[in-house]
Amino acid sequence: MSQRTTVRHARKTAAAMLIAIAAFGLTACQDGDTNSSSSSPSASATQSPTPAAKPSQGSDQDSAKGTPSGIPRKPGMRCTNQIDYGDDPRDNATINSIGSDTGYCPEPQKGGTPSGTPRKPGMRCTNQIDYGDDPRDNATINSIGSDTGYCPEPQKGGTPSGTPRKPGMRCTNQIDYGDDPRDNATINSIGSDTGYCPPVQHQ
Structure with missing residues (x-):
């Protein structure tokens, strides 16, 4: 009886050792899997390539256009x-x-x-220069001055016939045009444009 009891105890002890060894092995395997899985994300993150920055297309297009x-x-x-x-x-x-x-x-x-005299700022050429003998009208002369910045040289169309107009006076107030068929506006316009009051015309 004593020998059988001893054999049973020996078998139980051996079985317990085998179970302990097996349990230890399973624990070690699980720890290894955990460590490898936890380390894999960092490794993959480290190895993942960074996308290269794309060059700006807008700057290339702007430079191609050029500045006027x-x-x-x-x-x-x-x-x-x-x-x-x-x-x-x-x-x-x-x-x-x-x-x-x-x-x-x-x-x-x-x-x-351009030939001529520099036009004074804000002044018409006909107010700056005497164009009394110039055959061109005031609008033409002033337009030249406005476009070029220079008042054109007065053109001589010959001395107008008539009487020199007194400064600041209308020809119709200076001369009697009672028998003249032309109206006062026409007569005074001639005097203003030429500087001479025209001779009186008789019907």
């Missing part, structure tokens, strides 16, 4: 009021159209210095 030549136009202002185009052979409409279309006032072009 000239001076930036001030809001609400015409180029001809912003810059002196007195020597520019182009008309105001052309210059202002360029400024409106591009936002830049073009550089003034030199077409040579």
